[in-house]
Amino acid sequence: MGNERSFLEKKAFVVGSGRYHLFGFSVPGDGFAANCPAGHLDSDASLDNVARPHFRAEPPAANRNPSLPRRSSSQLSRSPYNNRPGATSRTSSTSLLASPNDSTASLPGTARPANGLGIRQASGQRSRPAVVPDPLQVLNGIIRKEQQQQKDVPQLSGAWPDELVESIDFGTMSLEEFVAKPDPPPTRTSASRDANRQTVKQFEQERDKFQELHTSIAGCDDVSKSVEIYLNDFSNELGAVSAEIETLQTRSTQLNAMLENRRNVERLLGPAVEEISISPKAVRTIAEGPMDENWVRALNEIDTRTTSIEAKAASSTGFKAIEDIRPLxxxxxxxxxxxIRDYLVSQIxxxxSPNINAQIIQQQRLLKFKDLFSYLSKIHPKLASEISKAYVNTMRWYYTSNFTRYLQALDKIKVYPSDQNEVLGGDPRTHRTGNILPGGRAGSAAHDPFSLGRRIDMLRSGNTQALSSYLAEEDSSYHGIEVPFRNYNIALVDNVSAEYSFLTEFFSAMTFHQISRMAVExxxxxxxxxxxxxxxxxxxxTDSLGVLMCVRLNQHSAFELQRRKVPVADSYVNGINMQLWPRFQVIMDLHGESLKRVASNAGRSAVSALSIAGGDDLKNSSAPHxxxxxxxxxxxGxxxxxxxxxxxxxVSNSLARLSSEFDTLLAKLSRNGTDAKRRERFLFNNYTLILTIISDTQGKLALERRQHLDEMLKNCSKR
Structure with missing residues (x-):
């Protein structure tokens, strides 16, 4: 077998309902430590020195060694050996070495499995069977077999590396028997050695990654510690803030209680304090501010406060604060x-000043501050009386000087000169030669004192403006006496009305009789x-029509004063009437006396009557005289x-007397005729002419005169 060795890593897998653990291996001698954890193999170590693995069945949970750590299903799911059908992930053999479950270092040195199988550690090299199958093939066979037999086993994530996937044929043996069976001598092929070398090489290549991961985990631990410190500090600060909030809440409750108490006190004491307090702004305005609307408002405020304080001081409920504020x-x-004194005196x-319009000062500088005089008359009546006298004297001079200048301008209006012969019975020849106006025009042609003509337009026109001084001085035409009379009285009525209106408004603190006396003065x-x-x-x-027009103009002035409610000029209007009416009666009497003289001359000789008639022969003519x-x-007129x-x-009595004198004159003139019918025709023609002339007149007096003329015509027809 040589020094070949098989690579086996401990992993857990599930077969049926039992669990099996593939334990680590012992390395006798070759520089490998006993129970060396996976992932810590030295790349220079010989793979032939790796001990053959031993399998054991895991005892039930109750009989387990408590010193062994319990593996969770999550650990199994992360094992690279949990290669299930359908899994797509593939890992290299290096992951087997890096798995935290690959080592038996967590097992105590004295721990042994229950079935007596374990890892033998010896200083020397143990004997191995001649032929040992590849452990990966064995495990792969087991796993595949179990997957076919147990379809309901939970599928574990992960995939087997291609070089470790091998099938293990258990035959009819159980796992314990398979483990107890002597291992055949391992046969190592060149491909297997190359795979192992590649695995080791791949592990060496990925060692930096693992080291970097370790460094990252250490950094995370440091960050976690700093976060923990920060959270601890934050918790402490939250506690301090919570304590401060509680303190603020307590303080807020106290402030609310104090505010409510203050409001209650202010509600009780506010009106009383307000009544006896004076605004500093108002005092500053009175002492230093300009005389304008704000000054008047400040004065009214001071007056109101003064009245209230004086009333409280006079009552029995006065208190010390009033005594403190009274000197102020x-x-x-x-x-x-x-x-106020300085301001009013300056305006008066x-x-x-010459050529000043007093009404501008009255409207813009005095009436806007009429409360000043009212306050002065209430606080200092003597000073108010002196100021009112100064005003009366000033305006007396003002109107006197202005009306004097205006009257001088009206004197330049040319008025028809009066002539004593301008009466009904006056000598026509004397009238024509004596009344020659400057400029060469005859007076009879320029002015007919017995005809009203266009003079009535002055009364009928709606013009209420007086003629200006400039136009009066520049007018070169002749006018009747009513023209200067009208213009002067219109100007006088307008100024009296304006001044009286100002007096009643500005001096409102005075009585009606005081204001009237001021205006008259x-x-x-x-x-x-x-x-x-x-x-x-x-x-x-002797212009009776001009005098009667002056009477009507004076009556219009009286009506206008009544409409404007200005009674101060009634005495003046009545005085003018007392001048006009007597003069009118005198002129009417002059007309009657002139008719008497004509009648006396007509009875004396027909030549005298003919001279009056202008050469008409009354004996041969019945034309009107x-x-x-x-x-x-x-x-x-x-x-x-x-x-x-x-x-x-x-007017009625004067006109009746004049008509009687004229009737007498016509009767005497009619007697000069030789024929009775001609005399009747003469009277009829004269009365008819008079009736025709006055036919368009209206009024009670005109009706009386027409009735009288009708009676005279009837008398003429009876004769």
Missing amino acids: LINVKDKAIER RAMR IFEPSFALGSNLTRKLIENT FLTQRFGQLMH ILVLSSDAGDDEP
């Missing part, structure tokens, strides 16, 4: 009064200027201006 309130009030002084010089203008316009005029045309136009007149006006 006094200082803040004094500072507020000082700043600004109104005295402010406009007293302006009212005097208006009265003087009216007197100047009407004192020498030219005085009838005048009278009709004058009556028409008066009726148009009196369409809305009331019964209390003197």
Whole structure:
């Protein structure tokens, strides 16, 4: 047999219901250690020195040596010898050497199998049979045979290496008998030796892999240790954090309790503290801030707090905090009064500047801060009274100077000059030659004092704007007395309304009578200027229509003041009426007296009457007299201006007297005719002309005049 040796590695396999172990081998002498584990064979060792394997049957679990480790099914499944049908994995013989189950090093030196079979270790070389079959072939035969007999044995993973797969023929012997049978002398072929050498060589080649695996496992152990240390530290830190969390929870509970207590206290004390506290921002704004809306709001806040604190101080429930804050309130009030005084005085002084529009200052700088004067009048009434007097004096000067300049501009408007002969019975020749206007135009052609004409448009137009000073100075045309009267009174009414509205809003802390006295005192010089203008316009005029138009314009001013609810100009309007109405009656009386003079001259001689008639022969003509045309136009103008007149006006009586005088005149003129029918025709034509002229008039007074003329026509027909 030589020094050939068979390679056998211990593996476990299952045959039927029993388990068999292939134990290691003893090496007598050749440098192999007894019970050498698989995978640790020296590549230089001779394979011939490997001992022949011995087989033993594993005893039952109860009779096993407790010192032997129990092999699990997982270990069997990882064995490279578990070559089952259908397995595809193939391993080399090197894996047999590297298996952790390939060595008997785990068995104690004194352990022996139950059947007495074991591994004999000797210092010398034991005798071997001459012919020994290849152990791999034997195992392969056993496994194949058992696989055929036991189909229900669990299939083990793994595959046999091709060079180790050999069949073992047990014949009719059992495993114990087969093991006890003398081994035939091993026959080693060159192929087997080559396979063994290849296995050893492959193991040598893969040794670095195993070493690298060992190093990786060691590194994993180090990492596991560091992870363990980290986890221990983390656990300790978690414990510390948990303790801190518990502390924080306890602290949070305490803070919540303190917060709830504070809320309860604040709920009870908050309103009381709020009532007696003053915002530092409000105090700073009062002392240093600009005069704007924020300053007014801060002042209102201080005023509210002051009222509340003073009320609490006066009551019996006052407390010490009020006494502490009262000096501060006094200082803040004094500072507020000082700043209000300075601001109002500066604005009043600004109104005295030349060419300043006081209404801009009133609207933008005073009305926006009207609460300042209200606060001042409540805190310091004496100072408020002095400021109001300063304002009255300033505005009195302001309106007086402005209306004086405006009146000077209106004086430049050219008004038709008055003439005492511009009456119904005036001499026409004197009227034509005496009333020559500058520029060469005849007065009768430019102005007819008995005809209303387009003068009524001033009352009917919706223009409520006064003529500006510039336009009044540049106007070169002639106008009636109603033009300057209207423009001055419109400007006066507008300014009185605006000023009175400002006074009632800014000085709201004062009473109604105080504000009215202030307004009257402010406009007293302006009212005097208006009265003087009216007197100047009407004192020498005989323009009854112009005076009556001034009356209507004055009434419109009164209605506008009533609509605007401005009663302070009522005395001025009444004073103007007291100037206009008497003058109107005087002019109507002048017309009546002139008719009387004509009637007296007509009765004296027909020549005088003919001179009045302009050369008409009353004895030979029944045409209307030219005085009838005048009278009709004058009556028409008066009726148009009196369409809305009331019964209390003197127009009706004055017009009735004038009509009576005219009827007397017509009766005297009709007596100069030689024929009765011609006299009747003369009266009929004159009354018909008058009735035709006033036919488009309306109102109660016009109806009365038409009824009177109808009666006169009926009387003429009866004659």
